Amino acid sequence: xxxxxxxxxxxxxxxxxxxxxxxAQPIVDAPDQVRAxxxxxxPALSELPLDRLLDELLNRTQxxxxxxxxxxLLLDEEAQQLxxxxxxxxxxxxxxGVRIPIGRGFAGRIAAERVAIFIADVDHADILNPxxxxxxxxxxxxxxxxxxxxxxxxxxxxxxxxxxFGQNDVAILQLATARAAPxxxxxxxxxxxxHEHNVSVALQxxxxxxxxxxxxxxxxxxxxxxxREEVGGDWYDVIELPRGRVGLVIGxxxxxxVPAASLMGRLRTALHSYAIESHGPGRTLELVDRxxxxxxxxxxxxxxxxxxxxxxxxxxxxxxxxxxxxxITPSGTRVIDVTPAPPLGAFPYGRxxxxxxxxxxxxxxxxxxxxxxxxxGIPLSEGIEALATSVQGAVSPEEACVAAVADLVPLTGxxxxxxxxxxxxxxVPAELDLRLPAEPATLAQVRRMLRRWLVExxxxxxxxxxxxIAVSEACANAIEHAYSPAPATFELxxxxxxxxxxIAVxxxxxxxxxxxxxxxxRGLSIISAAMDDVQIDRQSTGTAVVMxxxxxxx
Amino acid sequence: xSLADVHISHASGALVARLVxxxxxxxxxxxxxxxxxxxxxxxxxxxxxLSAVEYLDSAGIYVIHGMRASLQARGQRLLLVxxxxxxxxxxxxxxxxxxxxxxxxxxxxxxxxxxxxxxRDP
Numbered sequence: 001x002x003x004x005x006x007x008x009x010x011x012x013x014x015x016x017x018x019x020x021x022x023x024a025q026p027i028v029d030a031p032d033q034v035r036a037x038x039x040x041x042x043p044a045l046s047e048l049p050l051d052r053l054l055d056e057l058l059n060r061t062q063x064x065x066x067x068x069x070x071x072x073l074l075l076d077e078e079a080q081q082l083x084x085x086x087x088x089x090x091x092x093x094x095x096x097g098v099r100i101p102i103g104r105g106f107a108g109r110i111a112a113e114r115v116a117i118f119i120a121d122v123d124h125a126d127i128l129n130p131x132x133x134x135x136x137x138x139x140x141x142x143x144x145x146x147x148x149x150x151x152x153x154x155x156x157x158x159x160x161x162x163x164x165f166g167q168n169d170v171a172i173l174q175l176a177t178a179r180a181a182p183x184x185x186x187x188x189x190x191x192x193x194x195h196e197h198n199v200s201v202a203l204q205x206x207x208x209x210x211x212x213x214x215x216x217x218x219x220x221x222x223x224x225x226x227x228r229e230e231v232g233g234d235w236y237d238v239i240e241l242p243r244g245r246v247g248l249v250i251g252x253x254x255x256x257x258v259p260a261a262s263l264m265g266r267l268r269t270a271l272h273s274y275a276i277e278s279h280g281p282g283r284t285l286e287l288v289d290r291x292x293x294x295x296x297x298x299x300x301x302x303x304x305x306x307x308x309x310x311x312x313x314x315x316x317x318x319x320x321x322x323x324x325x326x327x328i329t330p331s332g333t334r335v336i337d338v339t340p341a342p343p344l345g346a347f348p349y350g351r352x353x354x355x356x357x358x359x360x361x362x363x364x365x366x367x368x369x370x371x372x373x374x375x376x377g378i379p380l381s382e383g384i385e386a387l388a389t390s391v392q393g394a395v396s397p398e399e400a401c402v403a404a405v406a407d408l409v410p411l412t413g414x415x416x417x418x419x420x421x422x423x424x425x426x427x428v429p430a431e432l433d434l435r436l437p438a439e440p441a442t443l444a445q446v447r448r449m450l451r452r453w454l455v456e457x458x459x460x461x462x463x464x465x466x467x468x469i470a471v472s473e474a475c476a477n478a479i480e481h482a483y484s485p486a487p488a489t490f491e492l493x494x495x496x497x498x499x500x501x502x503i504a505v506x507x508x509x510x511x512x513x514x515x516x517x518x519x520x521x522r523g524l525s526i527i528s529a530a531m532d533d534v535q536i537d538r539q540s541t542g543t544a545v546v547m548x549x550x551x552x553x554x
Numbered sequence: 555x556s557l558a559d560v561h562i563s564h565a566s567g568a569l570v571a572r573l574v575x576x577x578x579x580x581x582x583x584x585x586x587x588x589x590x591x592x593x594x595x596x597x598x599x600x601x602x603x604l605s606a607v608e609y610l611d612s613a614g615i616y617v618i619h620g621m622r623a624s625l626q627a628r629g630q631r632l633l634l635v636x637x638x639x640x641x642x643x644x645x646x647x648x649x650x651x652x653x654x655x656x657x658x659x660x661x662x663x664x665x666x667x668x669x670x671x672x673x674r675d676p
Binding site for chain 1: 557575576578580609612613616641645647648651
């Protein structure tokens with residue numbers, strides 16, 4: 001049958017030694033075919049991921065046809081090439097990433113003609129892929145993989161001994177391809193979706209803050225959990241604000257996948273930019289709303305922005321379409337009752353009201369997106385109640401995140417993504433021992449930290465102001481000493497002993513004598529006037545300024 | 555994140571520069587340059603309103619001295635608004651140094667002082 005002259009005349013463009021085969025009519029009583037049919041219609045196959053599925057199809061085909069090699073090449077539609085995707089006996093095809101142009105060579109012609117092709121003798125055939133010859137394959141049989149009229153690839157089998165593949169063999173191979181093609185298509189789609197999911201998750205993670213930063217008087221924790229199937233546009237952000245305040249952002253872009261993640265990135269940047277310009281939470285969200293309106297694309301998001309002031313132990317808060325925040329206190333948990341403005345992008349020129357509430361020492365502010373509390377068939381208010389119950393008793397933001405994720409994220413995965421960011425109003429340590437970058441920008445951070453520390457040591461207003469300026473002057477000296485191209489640091493230690501604070505600032509630079517009217521002389525005068533006692537120890541290896549002052553308020 | 559902002563306005567033929575925030579070695583020179591840069595050459599002087607400054611240290615004092623010197627060279631006055639209970643007042647007290655210019659307790663007083671020196675219309 002293979003040498004049928006009829007097929008030769010119908011397929012005149014076939015290469016030498018190639019014979020196109022008519023679709024085989026199933027031979028009902030052929031036991032081989034019945035067995036093969038069982039092999040390829042095993043429902044277990046449909047459960048397998050792409051790689052395992054291909055592997056299993058290769059094994060079963062090899063067994064059913066008793067051949068030495070089996071290979072599956074899948075169509076790269078863009079390149080119009082077949083790419084070796086899985087192989088048995090000729091694994092080199094896959095390893096070397098063999099690509100065959102459609103229409104050329106053995107597999108290329110199967111794809112172009114969409115017919116099974118038998119090659120009795122490889123030596124006298126138009127074979128493009130050298131691996132087939134290298135492996136010593138003598139005879140080949142291949143068939144197209146077709147799903148709903150679309151070619152998705154080619155499957156071929158080979159024999160190391162010259163062999164004539166008959167009608168029965170063609171029928172079995174076609175059973176294999178008929179079963180394989182839709183399964184491969186489905187698994188490829190799943191793999192592609194998984195790839196897109198991974199890209200989105202990677203994108204999402206690249207857009208979220210790398211680290212939460214360290215703040216005096218505030219401890220932070222955050223989570224981002226992608227959805228089981230599709231990434232969403234949830235985000236959180238932590239923003240360092242002037243005068244020691246900390247900005248906390250949570251948001252959720254409507255939509256899924258890469259577009260949502262990309263819009264999320266833009267919104268996060270926009271909100272962050274307005275926030276560092278010291279706009280309050282309400283104004284910041286109004287500006288982001290305008291930004292969304294200006295995009296000229298269908299875009300909507302919910303967001304909340306909270307500004308924590310560690311000196312006032314208070315939070316300024318505004319929300320646009322976002323779920324209410326939860327505050328965890330040592331005595332219980334409460335959902336803060338705030339009426340949010342409409343979502344960002346919903347109505348032009350929306351106003352966004354600001355709310356203020358207390359966040360006392362140890363209290364935790366917990367912001368989250370709806371993916372954490374929304375469950376099908378359960379009212380949202382119950383989901384929020386479940387969250388409040390779950391985080392009750394948490395003594396740190398990290399513990400609150402752990403509890404919420406453990407109690408509310410289903411084991412089967414999330415339908416929607418989740419972002420959480422939590423902040424605790426936390427005390428500063430009783431003794432400071434810090435290594436700080438010798439940069440002018442450090443000074444403001446030192447002052448913030450020191451003010452809070454001094455208050456906790458029982459310092460009064462005048463103590464705080466005067467010790468702060470003395471220490472800031474000493475640190476400015478250390479930063480000037482360290483002036484060098486290489487990144488340098490200095491050390492700050494502070495402790496209290498019986499109502500007297502001692503603060504030591506140590507650097508590794510050379511002491512420079514005060515120069516008359518210059519800054520440094522004035523700086524030293526300020527330090528001496530502000531503190532009860534100042535010791536300056538100048539060594540060739542560095543300078544230490546040790547300052548003491550009895551706190552008046554004690 | 556800016557540690558301090560300058561708000562510039564004009565009153566009584568003078569430039570009024572109101573500083574808000576904290577002033578230290580990280581921003582003092584830039585703030586000084588901003589004020590001097592905004593100064594019209596025909597203005598009679600600068601009112602530097604420091605009443606909303608929450609922190610100012612020796613780097614700030616140094617820059618104010620520099621501003622006074624450059625204004626003096628142009629025949630222009632520098633008036634400093636420093637309320638008695640302000641952080642800037644504390645810094646100047648601690649530094650023990652001579653005040654870097656004419657000091658008044660409030661903006662109105664500064665503007666009155668400048669008005670007093672306004673030439674009478676013919």
